[in-house]
Amino acid sequence: MAEAIARPGRTMPRHVAIIMDGNGRWAKSRSLPRTAGHRKGVEAVRDVVKAARELGLPYLTLFGFSAENWRRPETEIFDLMHLLRFYLRSEIAELHRAGIRLRVVGDRTRLAADIQAMIGNAEEMTRANAELKLTIALSYGGRQEIVIAARRLAEEVAAGRLAPEAIDEALFARNLLTGDIPDPDLLIRTSGEKRISNFMLWQCAYTEFVFTDILWPDFTRRELENAIEEFHRRDRRFGAVSSR
Template sequence: MSGAAVLLNARPPAHIAIIMDGNGRWATRRGLPRTAGHKKGVEAVRRVLEAARELGVSYLTLFSFSSENWSRPEGEVSELMHLLRFYLRGEIATLHKNGVRLRIIGDRSRLAPDIVTLIRNAETLTANNTGLTLVMALSYGSRQEIANAARHLAEEVKAGRMTADQVTVESLGASLYTQDIPDPDLVIRTSGEKRISNFLLWQMAYAELVFVETLWPDFGRQELDDAIQEFHRRDRRYGATVGTR
């Protein structure tokens, strides 16, 4: 069997995380408003989610809206929130039918009350599903997440519920939004940018990073397959010396 065939038949990474970048540029290149790119990006989410399910991926995390995105023009933020409402209302029944569990990570305090209610209802409806887990990072910033976790542990120490010696890598990790989600194996960023933009800084410590030129609205099954094949070509050593695991 050829090396290419082996890669094609290899098991996919258990957890893939994607920084979905390029919606605005996709629209600009076509003389369209940025909001058109965001709408097209929702179609890419559907394609990639279906592909991930078919491939047997267990966790798919999508960087949907960062804490920094709140500083974008009011009209664009409003449209993004409208699309979020549309997705939460229109797609959840399909996710549930397909056995997908939805998880939302991020600062919900900045989201509108009706969106928080939609999130809560969607998570409750899909909580017992055993297929792929779709994690959407909304109003999310990794530095803030880590700071919140550190603050929580400091308060626990101050209250006498734990000692300073019990503040460990494990206890901090257990205080993050992703406490019951495995760390990503593969992180993909679209659009040709080579940054991680305050996304899963703690969790991606040993993830393989793949940067692709494709703008997010054009990303699909083939691009996902290519990224997974690149992942399988990597020698993951987790900080160990060459030749060890």
């Protein structure tokens, strides 16, 4: 499958984003606590990141925890933060050895101080890596990100450092949390839900969507390859007339 995906004449997506959904349902279907689903989901993250690197994807973004997820029960949030700590402790050295750069986007102020420090250390350790640019969205919301960008530009205008007429789409995009990475070519959502749930609203204007019924803990390299195959079958027109 990998050879078919990368064969000559095919353009691989530069940036794949994934909404990882279905951990709870995976656990419920097995009469397990939701925590078990989240733990299994961490294993899927490990496998998909490895697959993305081996397939030669330059950018991979994973939606790990939304701004709205803070409304979940405190016990579940506690378990999720425990798993995040575990991931940051256990995986960063391996990511670094594999040449993967890690960055986190979202409202870090809502994360515990030790988690913020671990994220900062991981980003600094992997900063120069270029095999794969891995972004994890934590405490992230697309609307909130747009508001932050608008506020930054408004402050520049108010200070006299920026003329309002100088604001265009490119400048606005550079002020987003993802301003230094390309927009996603392909967005995958697992678990059968067909919405993007406040994820990368600006960036996904011309993204191709693939929705799969597979629950995130069961998402494998083969599922990633299947989604990329589907991407290759799309006619990306960006508002123009089809060339087919």
